Amino acid sequence: MLIVLDMDDTLYLEQDYVRSGFQSVDAWLVADCDTNGFFERAWHYFLSGRRNDIFNQVLRDFNLEDDKRVLKMVEVYRTHEPDIQLLPDARSFLMNHASTELAIISDGHSVSQWAKVRSLQLVERVGTIIITNDWGREYWKPHPRAFETVQQGYSPGNCVYIADNPLKDFIAPATLGWMPSVRVRRTGSLHGDIPTPESCIEVRTLDEAATLFYKGLTH
Ligand SMILES: [Mg+2]
The missing domain is CATH 3.40.50.1000 (HAD superfamily/HAD-like)
Incomplete structure:
Protein backbone atom coordinates (compact mmCIF):
# COMPACT_ATOMS: atom_id res chain seq x y z
CA MET A 1 0.00 0.00 0.00
CA GLU A 14 0.31 26.09 8.44
CA GLN A 15 -0.34 28.91 10.90
CA ASP A 16 3.03 28.07 12.46
CA TYR A 17 4.64 28.74 9.07
CA VAL A 18 2.76 32.04 8.81
CA ARG A 19 3.96 33.03 12.29
CA SER A 20 7.54 32.09 11.42
CA GLY A 21 7.35 34.04 8.14
CA PHE A 22 5.96 37.13 9.84
CA GLN A 23 8.81 37.00 12.35
CA SER A 24 11.35 36.98 9.51
CA VAL A 25 9.61 39.90 7.83
CA ASP A 26 9.54 41.73 11.17
CA ALA A 27 13.30 41.36 11.52
CA TRP A 28 13.82 42.52 7.93
CA LEU A 29 11.65 45.60 8.46
CA VAL A 30 13.58 46.58 11.59
CA ALA A 31 16.80 46.36 9.58
CA ASP A 32 15.36 48.05 6.47
CA CYS A 33 13.60 51.06 7.99
CA ASP A 34 14.00 50.80 11.74
CA THR A 35 10.31 49.98 12.18
CA ASN A 36 9.18 47.84 15.09
CA GLY A 37 5.84 46.14 15.61
CA PHE A 38 5.22 44.47 12.26
CA PHE A 39 4.75 41.03 13.75
CA GLU A 40 2.10 41.96 16.32
CA ARG A 41 -0.04 43.81 13.77
CA ALA A 42 0.35 41.22 11.02
CA TRP A 43 -0.49 38.37 13.39
CA HIS A 44 -3.53 40.25 14.65
CA TYR A 45 -4.79 40.69 11.07
CA PHE A 46 -4.12 37.03 10.29
CA LEU A 47 -6.03 35.82 13.36
CA SER A 48 -8.94 38.08 12.45
CA GLY A 49 -9.24 36.24 9.11
CA ARG A 50 -7.48 38.69 6.83
CA ARG A 51 -5.42 37.00 4.11
CA ASN A 52 -4.08 38.50 0.91
CA ASP A 53 -3.17 42.07 1.78
CA ILE A 54 -1.70 41.89 5.26
CA PHE A 55 1.71 43.29 4.28
CA ASN A 56 0.11 46.28 2.51
CA GLN A 57 -2.24 46.91 5.41
CA VAL A 58 0.49 46.93 8.06
CA LEU A 59 2.66 49.24 5.96
CA ARG A 60 -0.37 51.51 5.48
CA ASP A 61 -0.83 51.57 9.26
CA PHE A 62 2.79 52.68 9.56
CA ASN A 63 2.59 55.16 6.64
CA LEU A 64 5.27 53.11 4.89
CA GLU A 65 3.32 51.62 1.98
CA ASP A 66 5.50 51.17 -1.08
CA ASP A 67 5.11 48.50 -3.78
CA LYS A 68 8.80 47.67 -3.89
CA ARG A 69 8.90 47.23 -0.13
CA VAL A 70 5.90 44.87 -0.29
CA LEU A 71 7.59 42.79 -3.00
CA LYS A 72 10.72 42.52 -0.87
CA MET A 73 8.65 41.47 2.15
CA VAL A 74 6.95 38.76 0.09
CA GLU A 75 10.38 37.54 -0.98
CA VAL A 76 11.66 37.51 2.63
CA TYR A 77 8.54 35.59 3.68
CA ARG A 78 8.77 33.01 0.90
CA THR A 79 12.50 32.39 1.17
CA HIS A 80 12.90 32.34 4.96
CA GLU A 81 14.07 29.16 6.68
CA PRO A 82 10.96 28.30 8.68
CA ASP A 83 10.82 27.44 12.35
MG1 LIG B 1 -2.79 21.17 3.00
Whole structure:
Protein backbone atom coordinates (compact mmCIF):
# COMPACT_ATOMS: atom_id res chain seq x y z
CA MET A 1 0.00 0.00 0.00
CA LEU A 2 1.22 3.49 -0.85
CA ILE A 3 0.33 6.24 1.61
CA VAL A 4 0.53 9.70 0.07
CA LEU A 5 0.45 12.72 2.33
CA ASP A 6 -0.17 16.40 1.88
CA MET A 7 2.19 18.66 3.87
CA ASP A 8 0.57 21.97 4.94
CA ASP A 9 -1.99 21.44 7.73
CA THR A 10 -1.54 17.69 7.36
CA LEU A 11 1.95 17.18 8.85
CA TYR A 12 2.37 20.54 10.61
CA LEU A 13 0.13 23.56 11.24
CA GLU A 14 0.31 26.09 8.44
CA GLN A 15 -0.34 28.91 10.90
CA ASP A 16 3.03 28.07 12.46
CA TYR A 17 4.64 28.74 9.07
CA VAL A 18 2.76 32.04 8.81
CA ARG A 19 3.96 33.03 12.29
CA SER A 20 7.54 32.09 11.42
CA GLY A 21 7.35 34.04 8.14
CA PHE A 22 5.96 37.13 9.84
CA GLN A 23 8.81 37.00 12.35
CA SER A 24 11.35 36.98 9.51
CA VAL A 25 9.61 39.90 7.83
CA ASP A 26 9.54 41.73 11.17
CA ALA A 27 13.30 41.36 11.52
CA TRP A 28 13.82 42.52 7.93
CA LEU A 29 11.65 45.60 8.46
CA VAL A 30 13.58 46.58 11.59
CA ALA A 31 16.80 46.36 9.58
CA ASP A 32 15.36 48.05 6.47
CA CYS A 33 13.60 51.06 7.99
CA ASP A 34 14.00 50.80 11.74
CA THR A 35 10.31 49.98 12.18
CA ASN A 36 9.18 47.84 15.09
CA GLY A 37 5.84 46.14 15.61
CA PHE A 38 5.22 44.47 12.26
CA PHE A 39 4.75 41.03 13.75
CA GLU A 40 2.10 41.96 16.32
CA ARG A 41 -0.04 43.81 13.77
CA ALA A 42 0.35 41.22 11.02
CA TRP A 43 -0.49 38.37 13.39
CA HIS A 44 -3.53 40.25 14.65
CA TYR A 45 -4.79 40.69 11.07
CA PHE A 46 -4.12 37.03 10.29
CA LEU A 47 -6.03 35.82 13.36
CA SER A 48 -8.94 38.08 12.45
CA GLY A 49 -9.24 36.24 9.11
CA ARG A 50 -7.48 38.69 6.83
CA ARG A 51 -5.42 37.00 4.11
CA ASN A 52 -4.08 38.50 0.91
CA ASP A 53 -3.17 42.07 1.78
CA ILE A 54 -1.70 41.89 5.26
CA PHE A 55 1.71 43.29 4.28
CA ASN A 56 0.11 46.28 2.51
CA GLN A 57 -2.24 46.91 5.41
CA VAL A 58 0.49 46.93 8.06
CA LEU A 59 2.66 49.24 5.96
CA ARG A 60 -0.37 51.51 5.48
CA ASP A 61 -0.83 51.57 9.26
CA PHE A 62 2.79 52.68 9.56
CA ASN A 63 2.59 55.16 6.64
CA LEU A 64 5.27 53.11 4.89
CA GLU A 65 3.32 51.62 1.98
CA ASP A 66 5.50 51.17 -1.08
CA ASP A 67 5.11 48.50 -3.78
CA LYS A 68 8.80 47.67 -3.89
CA ARG A 69 8.90 47.23 -0.13
CA VAL A 70 5.90 44.87 -0.29
CA LEU A 71 7.59 42.79 -3.00
CA LYS A 72 10.72 42.52 -0.87
CA MET A 73 8.65 41.47 2.15
CA VAL A 74 6.95 38.76 0.09
CA GLU A 75 10.38 37.54 -0.98
CA VAL A 76 11.66 37.51 2.63
CA TYR A 77 8.54 35.59 3.68
CA ARG A 78 8.77 33.01 0.90
CA THR A 79 12.50 32.39 1.17
CA HIS A 80 12.90 32.34 4.96
CA GLU A 81 14.07 29.16 6.68
CA PRO A 82 10.96 28.30 8.68
CA ASP A 83 10.82 27.44 12.35
CA ILE A 84 8.10 24.76 12.21
CA GLN A 85 7.65 21.31 13.76
CA LEU A 86 5.91 18.10 12.84
CA LEU A 87 2.76 17.64 14.90
CA PRO A 88 3.25 14.78 17.41
CA ASP A 89 0.81 12.45 15.63
CA ALA A 90 2.47 13.18 12.28
CA ARG A 91 5.88 12.41 13.76
CA SER A 92 4.77 9.04 15.08
CA PHE A 93 2.86 8.24 11.86
CA LEU A 94 6.02 8.80 9.80
CA MET A 95 8.16 6.82 12.25
CA ASN A 96 5.74 3.88 12.11
CA HIS A 97 5.86 3.55 8.32
CA ALA A 98 8.78 2.70 6.06
CA SER A 99 9.88 5.61 3.90
CA THR A 100 9.33 3.41 0.82
CA GLU A 101 5.58 3.22 1.46
CA LEU A 102 5.26 6.99 1.92
CA ALA A 103 5.05 9.89 -0.53
CA ILE A 104 4.19 13.58 -0.30
CA ILE A 105 2.31 15.72 -2.83
CA SER A 106 2.24 19.42 -2.01
CA ASP A 107 1.39 22.64 -3.85
CA GLY A 108 2.86 26.03 -3.05
CA HIS A 109 5.89 28.09 -4.05
CA SER A 110 8.79 25.72 -4.64
CA VAL A 111 11.40 27.57 -2.58
CA SER A 112 9.03 27.81 0.39
CA GLN A 113 7.86 24.22 0.16
CA TRP A 114 11.38 22.80 -0.06
CA ALA A 115 12.41 24.93 2.91
CA LYS A 116 9.54 23.34 4.86
CA VAL A 117 10.66 19.88 3.72
CA ARG A 118 14.15 20.62 5.07
CA SER A 119 12.89 22.09 8.32
CA LEU A 120 10.64 19.07 8.96
CA GLN A 121 13.42 16.64 7.88
CA LEU A 122 11.09 14.89 5.48
CA VAL A 123 13.65 13.78 2.89
CA GLU A 124 14.93 11.25 5.43
CA ARG A 125 11.44 9.98 6.22
CA VAL A 126 9.50 9.95 2.94
CA GLY A 127 10.48 8.04 -0.20
CA THR A 128 9.02 10.36 -2.85
CA ILE A 129 8.35 14.07 -2.45
CA ILE A 130 6.64 16.02 -5.22
CA ILE A 131 6.27 19.78 -5.04
CA THR A 132 3.88 20.27 -7.96
CA ASN A 133 5.05 23.83 -8.57
CA ASP A 134 8.44 22.47 -9.71
CA TRP A 135 6.58 21.52 -12.92
CA GLY A 136 4.62 24.79 -13.05
CA ARG A 137 1.56 26.42 -11.55
CA GLU A 138 -0.75 24.48 -13.88
CA TYR A 139 0.23 21.20 -12.18
CA TRP A 140 -1.03 22.21 -8.73
CA LYS A 141 -3.85 20.06 -7.41
CA PRO A 142 -6.34 19.05 -8.62
CA HIS A 143 -4.13 18.28 -11.66
CA PRO A 144 -3.56 14.48 -11.64
CA ARG A 145 0.10 14.44 -12.79
CA ALA A 146 1.63 14.14 -9.31
CA PHE A 147 -0.80 11.39 -8.35
CA GLU A 148 -0.13 9.45 -11.57
CA THR A 149 3.61 9.81 -10.95
CA VAL A 150 3.63 8.44 -7.40
CA GLN A 151 1.24 5.57 -8.13
CA GLN A 152 3.59 3.96 -10.67
CA GLY A 153 4.13 0.34 -9.64
CA TYR A 154 0.95 0.25 -7.52
CA SER A 155 -2.60 -0.53 -8.48
CA PRO A 156 -4.81 2.52 -7.87
CA GLY A 157 -6.83 0.59 -5.28
CA ASN A 158 -3.66 0.28 -3.17
CA CYS A 159 -3.03 4.02 -2.95
CA VAL A 160 -4.50 6.49 -0.47
CA TYR A 161 -4.17 10.26 -0.07
CA ILE A 162 -4.28 11.96 3.33
CA ALA A 163 -4.83 15.71 3.18
CA ASP A 164 -6.81 18.61 4.62
CA ASN A 165 -8.30 20.79 1.87
CA PRO A 166 -11.63 19.64 0.37
CA LEU A 167 -11.45 22.36 -2.30
CA LYS A 168 -8.67 20.68 -4.25
CA ASP A 169 -7.03 17.72 -2.54
CA PHE A 170 -9.41 14.84 -3.16
CA ILE A 171 -10.44 15.30 -6.78
CA ALA A 172 -7.53 13.60 -8.57
CA PRO A 173 -7.26 10.54 -6.27
CA ALA A 174 -11.01 9.90 -6.68
CA THR A 175 -10.77 10.25 -10.47
CA LEU A 176 -7.85 7.80 -10.57
CA GLY A 177 -9.76 5.19 -8.54
CA TRP A 178 -7.68 5.40 -5.37
CA MET A 179 -9.03 4.25 -2.02
CA PRO A 180 -11.35 6.75 -0.30
CA SER A 181 -9.21 9.74 0.68
CA VAL A 182 -8.64 10.56 4.32
CA ARG A 183 -9.43 14.16 5.27
CA VAL A 184 -7.51 15.38 8.33
CA ARG A 185 -9.57 18.08 9.98
CA ARG A 186 -7.25 19.63 12.52
CA THR A 187 -8.00 22.23 15.15
CA GLY A 188 -6.32 25.43 14.03
CA SER A 189 -6.05 24.45 10.36
CA LEU A 190 -6.82 27.03 7.68
CA HIS A 191 -9.57 25.02 5.95
CA GLY A 192 -11.04 23.43 9.07
CA ASP A 193 -14.41 25.11 8.53
CA ILE A 194 -15.03 23.42 5.17
CA PRO A 195 -17.07 20.23 5.52
CA THR A 196 -15.55 16.89 4.57
CA PRO A 197 -16.86 15.52 1.23
CA GLU A 198 -19.02 12.42 1.55
CA SER A 199 -16.56 10.40 -0.50
CA CYS A 200 -13.81 10.94 2.14
CA ILE A 201 -13.18 9.58 5.58
CA GLU A 202 -12.68 12.29 8.20
CA VAL A 203 -10.13 12.01 10.99
CA ARG A 204 -8.85 14.57 13.48
CA THR A 205 -5.30 13.26 13.69
CA LEU A 206 -3.00 10.84 11.90
CA ASP A 207 -3.26 8.56 14.93
CA GLU A 208 -6.87 8.01 13.87
CA ALA A 209 -5.74 7.43 10.28
CA ALA A 210 -3.25 4.78 11.43
CA THR A 211 -5.99 3.00 13.36
CA LEU A 212 -8.16 3.01 10.24
CA PHE A 213 -5.40 1.39 8.22
CA TYR A 214 -4.94 -1.33 10.80
CA LYS A 215 -8.64 -2.12 10.71
CA GLY A 216 -8.69 -2.04 6.92
CA LEU A 217 -9.89 1.09 5.17
CA THR A 218 -13.57 0.74 4.41
CA HIS A 219 -16.14 3.39 3.73
MG1 LIG B 1 -2.79 21.17 3.00
